[in-house]
Amino acid sequence: MMADTQIQKNAFNEPEERQTLVSPVRRHTIAVTVENEFGVLARVAGLFSGRGYNLESLSVAETLEPGVSRITLTTSGTDLVIEQITKQLNRLINVLKVVDLTDLVRIDRELVLIKVAAESASARDEVTRAVEVFRAKIIDAWPRGYVIEATGDAAKLKGLIDLLRPLGIKEVVRTGQVAIARGDAGGL
């Protein structure tokens, strides 16, 4: 025998579909300060893998305060997932503070090193022009190519890489994004 029922209206006159509303997946930039204890990075990374959250980039280095590091990570998810991520991060004992910078006015930066082939004169011209346009730097040169250094947000770096790709990019290395809120907002 199966029980059959229908949903009764509640006393609060709420639409029934209220709780099934799902927000879209968005990219988030989250800053996390942590005590620089043994294994702390493994705890943070393990939280993402263990709970099936997506982790797009992670960068970490010490802050001015000895023993405290700052992690910038980028991830994506619905509002509910991001809420869980920040709560779960906060739950880690070595995590001191978590700030979701996504909706703050902020500065995003990433550094990229690109090794690009450029043997012909025209190719070398093109590289130098691209470097100028993107305010990048040539930091190494030899007869068959260059190493270019550029900083910027994700969109700018993508633009530069797209421009250089037809010339033959041999290697790219990126630091992962770091971010800071403008003005007094989002202090850690």
Place this chain on the structure above:
Amino acid sequence: MQPTVPPVTPSAPEVATRATNGSSASTARVIPPATGEKTGAEIFIDGLLREGVEMIWGYPGGAVIHIYDALYGSPIKHILVRHEQGAVHMADGYARSTGKVGVCLVTSGPGATNTVTGLANAYMDSIPVVVFTGQVPRHLIGNDAFQEADIVGITRPCTKHNFLVSRFEDLPRIMEEAFFLARTGRPGPVLVDIPKDLQAMKGPYKFPGGVKLRGYNPNLSGHVGQVKKAADLILQAQRPVLYTGGGVVLSGASAELTTLARSLSLPVTNTLMGLGAYPGNDPQFLGMLGMHGTYAANMAMDQADLLIAVGARFDDRVTGNVARFSLGSKKIHIDIDPTSISKNVRVDVPIVGDVADVLQKLNAELGRRGVTAAQHAQSIAPWLEQLATWQRTQPISYSQPDSNDVKPQYVIEQIWEATKERDAIISTEVGQHQMWTAQFYKFLRPRRWLTSGGLGTMGFGFPAAIGAALGNPDALSLCVAGDASFVMNMQELSTAVQYGVPVKVAIINNGFMGMVRQWQELFHGERYSEVNVQIQPDFVKLAEACGAKGGRARTAAEVPLLIKQMLETPGPFIGDFVVNKGENVYPMVPTGKGLADMILV
């Protein structure tokens, strides 16, 4: 509810001892000094004594041999288990039943890895356990040394926190932090890995005598504004239900919960973990909810216009298909752990805080509103009538056998009858017998029901019952076991015999992994794949072989006699109850279905 339930004379539930390990220890206890000069092993023993630890569970080996040396002749009682998994479950059962922290000590490598299931089990159910593992000497760490395992790495996702002690001077601080983390906030297991060379080393030490952790500040105090909003909702609701879980037990908030329910005549359902936090024989109690919950409890959840979730986490075994879960209700959620809130189900009024604190505030707030229980019962009368109808028409029940067969549910009822006057601690293994115990035993007080809720660990119940018996020498500790589950940690029978632990085991022997067989019957076309465990030891002879006593019941008439014998025989006793093989647990909410889509008997 059973129509056969005796009339209620609910005594106020005992306020469970809050998790203050050691506060109940005898005043004669000697607290070792905070400073001095000793070996790491001696500091370790002092650390335990300073925390008020009276008893630990463990198993020696090379990487803890210095600690075992320091243990020799110390005031700490050590229980030598037969497998390290048993040690953690015993410490866990001790912790669940006493509210104190359970402590284990094991060696490196295999000793440490054998604790993983126990840790994961304690983690899922938020039980305060501290496991100390020996580690290879520091200079060998990372070298694939003999009996080396990266136990901190292995247990990171199944502990609340863990530590590798890397400097001698850190040991006292880490010991204090380990106990503090285990028992405060949302409790949980903590592991401390201590390299062997630190145990042998001698030097000056200092216990800080207080824990300060920058990144750990659980919010205990509920927000008053939120409490007011909750009170508003409660008074407006026409179809409210209190849905309460293990958090009420952990917080020691049974009295506050009972006050809340009684003060406004609110119906109460408990999760598997929450049983005992509200008297199971109270007329306002709807029984357990969820996959094998009562018709009334699940229908109440489905049809409510307000859920008051207290120390519960909207687990998938409770909600069924979340997309169909209690769609017409607003939700208040009281929990100490912010991650539990709005994890599976969106909540309207979240209140983060210790359950006892929040309920006290809520009770005070509702008190100021001046609505009496009788008045409120009047204003939600149609709902209370509806609930009563559901309870009356679809009680938890089972069909009486036509033969002399023993129905498993009958065994549980008989155990209840035989133990209801006593301070009985009931543990279970995992499977059908676990659900029947949850359904047919009436838990009247918190910390008297020990079951592996989150992880569902077969092999938990028997060692947990030993731990509970050791921690509660005046209580009766009885494990209701499945025949398959019991053999997973049956080696601990020798432990029980060695220490004269009067633990009782009632094996509900259906010759099958009953719960899996039930699923195969209902959802896999009766293709019984690898669920037949008919080759089992003779449990009565097994008891005797280990120096315990045992007995068997094959007919319904023999059941009460065997229970009587079990309870009257001193020391450990195994009762083998040979029951119907084909019995299923009902009601059942099939996976993926909504709570209202229960299969009834």
